[in-house]
Amino acid sequence: MNSTDNFQLIVDFADGSLNPAQEDKLFLRLSSDEVMKEQFKSHMAIKTAVQSSNGLVTLPSASKSDVFGKLGLVVPATNTIPGNIGWFGSMSRLMIQNRRYLATALVSIALTASFFMFMMPKADLAVNQNPNFLAMKPATPVLNVPNISANEVPNSHKSNANNVIRKSRAAVVNMSEMPAMIVPAEAKLNAPLLAESSVITNLNHELNRTGINEFSTISAPKYNPSLEGLNINSDGNFAFEFRGTNYWNAQSPTIGPKVLSNFNNTGLSAFYKLNSNFYAGLDIRQETFFLTYSGQENGQDFNYQQQPNFTTASAIFRYKTGDLGFGISPFAQISAGLNQAGFLGRAMTGVQYEIIPSFSVMMGIEYNSILYKHQNNYFNNSKFGLNYGLMYMF
């Protein structure tokens, strides 16, 4: 084997292109060939020296303006262009770019919703047509009272027992003056007991006391104050939220990622509703973060700048106030999580708008801070985000 072959082995080793068998061959020869050993040390010394040059090249500040000046151009203050399509355009672009994932998410949501709608057992309101049977819907108490004259019942009470829940709540004020028609909360837990004669007797007594002697087949929605704290806006306690985010780094980035990940600036959260105001959950988010830090290599000081792609997993906690009107509820959220670089903390405030009981849209402003470590020193950077997304509650 001549020296050229030996040196080729060394170069290929430094390039990382040797297979394990060739590496074994290289080390075997190095152990017995002094000339080759010297070549190896020299080559590695040169490689190491070259690698230490990373970040040493600096650009004269006047170069850019000189180049632009020679071309008759003006250096722009920022590399941004006016968006003639605005927020909806950005959203459209985001959705088009991620259409495959969006389609997958929608299909998943549809399948999951179908499962809950068709596979889970439901309360059957028509299970017993006996006029003395008190039928209950889990979240909305309903009383089937025979022989009440329609003329004696306010119009607002004439709605069908299967009316949507929102309408049931609207009837609360008017119904409050009809104590006989209010169903105890315990009734929901043990509906068959309500058919017992003692309950009916009490009802008849109350009806007689209020002067209602005739019975009709009108069903009226009823209000149960003890159910007020229950989840009556949707039937489940689990929710998913799909979000897009526009970020602004607190420190202007001087470098950007060469390639952005497919899910960049999108996030998915799974929530569990603790009660009507508090949610806890997990969040996974694809994002970039501009990082600046300093360190030493080979006795030299370096300043590093990078903006890598990250996948961040966080635990989240959201507090949502009650409905302020028109389905709008402000919320505040904090989260803590980890990614490949370090620890992230976030705080967000925003509003949630309920389109229908299961679907909400949200928008929130968020502060993000990342803490990371390099050579036993800690650094942190921050950015602001504008979040917008959809929440589906099961």
Add this chain to the structure above:
Amino acid sequence: MKRNLAKYDDANLLQIMRDSNEQSNIAFSELYDRYAVKVRSFCNYMISSKDQVEDTFQETFIFFFRNITAGKDVTNTLGYLLSIARNLCLKYYRDKKSNVPYDGEAYFIDERNEYEQNEMLDIVVRSLDLLEDIYREAFVLREFEGLHYDEIAKVTNTTVTNAKSRVFRAHKQLIKVLDPYLKDLSKKY
């Protein structure tokens, strides 16, 4: 609402440069920010004169802007920029019509002094002047710019095998040039 061009890939920015007179300078600015350091680094290692480095660097971007706005179709922006820089460096050497001959002292009289803190790197960089152009550019593209052999082949208009061979020979020549220094260094440690 403004759109930050940092989120756009090169192909989109090149298209903006080609399509829009009003926004082409902004797209150009973004591409400049992305690749200026790489191009500057290449020029630094290819040319020893600081003034000439600055001229070559600026001319590279001027050529780039003019060619793209004239409709030039480019798939690899960095490769294209380095090709322009390389041609300008070769032109500089043709005009100069000489390479610095190796006389054992040459690398101690060079005017560059940016690498004083790293003696080894300083000497490697100075020794690049002693390599033939084709080996120097192959070495710089591979080791300093981190290009793969197929990218080097495209930039230098040669085959992948030739690119690999040139990098190999550049290393061999460098070790030969640096041999006295490396032996001295080896004795120290």
